[in-house]
Amino acid sequence: MNIIDKTDEEISELANAMWADLVKYSNEGNYGAFTRNFSSTFIAGANEVEMGKQFARSELAKNLSPDYEYLGIIRRGEYVTVLYKQRSSKKAGEWLGRLVLGYEKDKVRIFGATIF
Template identity: 60%
Template sequence: MNILDKTDEEIIAIAGPWWANLIKYSNNKNYLMFIEHFAKVLRPSANEMELGKQFARSDLAQNLSPEFDILGTIRRGEHITVLFKQRHKKMEGEWLGRMVLGYEDDEIRIFSVSIF
């Protein structure tokens, strides 16, 4: 299967709820739910210890606003990157969120996720 065959609307229908869940589980420091849709190749670098440190130390990771905007998609190779405009509950300004989606074992999975 090739994720590039999906329309932007189909990708956004998946990515939007997944991003909302990542915000929720980051704010709640719920590691197991946070990595629910991660690809196998991402899980070793997103281990519980490392994410736990980020959840504990990062004000950004603990206070993300549930409100966000989807800016669009970028298609490259076997993956689609979805870009988000993210806000924070306490800090002024906006952050750029990025989620990379692709297929693993015939299922869509998250191959990378970041906010900066």
């Protein structure tokens, strides 16, 4: 299976649900729920202690607005990158959210997620 073969609508439906979960669990500082859709390679690099420190120190990571805006999809190889305009409930301004999705063992997983 290759995720790039899905339609934009199919990808955005999957991605939006995963992004909403990431926002929710980031705000809660819930590492287990936050990482539940991560691929095995992505989770291997997501050290729980370091992520806990990031959740504790980052005002942005604890105050993401659930009102994000889907911007589009980029297809490349066996992955798609889904872009979002993300806001904070406490900090003024906008951030770019990036979610990289692909298949791992016949299931769509998160291979990358960042806000910058």
